[in-house]
Amino acid sequence: MKSLEDIHRIAVIGAGTMGQGIAQVAAQAGHEVLLYDVSADMLALAQKLIDKNLTKAVELGKLRAEEKEASLQRIRVAHDLTSLQVDLVIEAIVEKLEVKQKLFASLEAINSPETIFASNTSSIPITQIAAGLKHPERVVGMHFFNPAHIMKLVEVISGADTHKSVAQLVADLSLKWGKKPVFAQDAPGFIVNRVARHYYVESLKLVEENVTDFATVDRLLESSGFKMGPFRLMDLIGVDTNFSVTSSMFASFHYEAKFRPSRIQQQKVDAGHHGRKTGKGFYTYEK
Known part of the structure; x- marks a missing residue:
């Protein structure tokens, strides 16, 4: 299993409001981020909004101008799923079970046996999302709250097969990102x-x-x-x-x-x- 030091390259799937925030947080923490969406327009908008958020942070004195530029340089948009060979995948797409299952199955096929798959789902059981994958032990819930670049809470949800070390790694990563992780077992809606x-x-x-x-x-x-x-x-x-x-x-x-x-x-x-x-x-x- 991967350790915290092994998480360098991260794919964020979905460039909507939540995906934008998660990509920003990961980039600010020093990770190389690949932001993917089926919509090129959404990717372009996401880049503009992330820039706007970082600019506001600079204006408020929470971030230096050079830190803003470094964070933006770490985020690259991706238009092809096959380019997403990473250490950690975080999906923030539509709340439809079959869509999430299909996405993870496609990405599992092109990634290493060590890659961790995290879902930002608000309500779908992690056990169901992991069903059918070859390595359900590497699937975990990593549920952020809107706006993700500001809100501190992250629910770390373990499905029936999620390995304890995977949940702990995601919690440790959340802490590194300045978040406050809370462990939860799999149930509809989790805690919050x-x-x-x-x-x-x-x-x-x-x-x-x-x-x-x-x-x-x-x-x-x-x-x-x-x-x-x-x-x-x-x-x-x-x-x-x-x-x-x-x-x-x-x-x-x-x-x-x-x-x-x-x-x-x-x-x-x-x-x-x-x-x-x-x-x-x-x-x-x-x-």
Whole structure:
């Protein structure tokens, strides 16, 4: 098994909001990063946004200008999966089991028996993602929180076959990156999303049942001490992403009613109102 000193080259799969943040964190920690996405436009946008984040860090005095440039130089975009021969893979793609399984199977075939495969999934059991791979012991959950370059928490999730040394290595790597890792066993939603799911679901039910409107729910919860109300938070995370996680957990818990996705949220997703990234969600934003 690899040691912490063996992790040099990292592939981040998915150049969306989470992938961008993870790539930035890894590059700032000194790793060579290959950022891959099926969309060339998404890769170009990711490079611009990472540059913007690093520039802001320099302006705030949290990073030196030369450190920013060095970090940007460590990130290269990749357009071909076959070029991703690395020490560690971190996927941050769509929350669909079959897509993640297919991705890892393709990458396992071209990488060494030592390569570690980490999933940033919010809710899909790691055991299911690893099913069918030749080396399920090298598959682990490495769940970051949005925005990944700022939020400290990382859930390290062990599937049924995940080797203890792999989970420990990912936890140690998280510490090296300035994060705070928490170990979790495999279960739908793991720790944070299982607990937090009802912050969203119950708030949506209040609006669905015409008890009040979403802006009032946000104001009340924020005045109670929450940094961000559920609807503002869903817009930040992505209404579509949040809905996907809820839907996944609903199915994983055998359609238990308390996890039922909201019709209001479904309508937002159908309309393309995905939050800040599209300029419109529960609120409207300037793009």
